[in-house]
Amino acid sequence: MGSIKHYRAFQIDPDGRVFGCINLVCDDDEQAKREAATLVLNQRIELWRLDRLIAQFDLPQPVACQ
Template sequence: MTEYRVYLVDRDGHFFDAVHLICADDAEGIGRAKELAVGHGVELWELDRKVAVFPDQNKTP
């Protein structure tokens, strides 16, 4: 199992909260992090490795 942090990102690009996840692998971590990208962006990290970035799912282009 791998420990991840999902950082919630506001519209100005600042982290405002973090969610701790324990997942089997990157694929599971990515799936769970992507679900959190509602109303704000998210970044998924494993220690100092940025795994993925997801924009706000509700944001219109």
């Protein structure tokens, strides 16, 4: 059985400043990425484990109307 790992999903405002942090406990980096991706609502997310940046999730681009 693998060990669980602790991650932090930092919420980033439009000016690039951290304004919140969500702690995640996951089995591995892939599970942490999936969970962090669901947090992107109206802010960017940076996923970290200790001092290692795992992934960045930007806001979805607006859909162009035709």
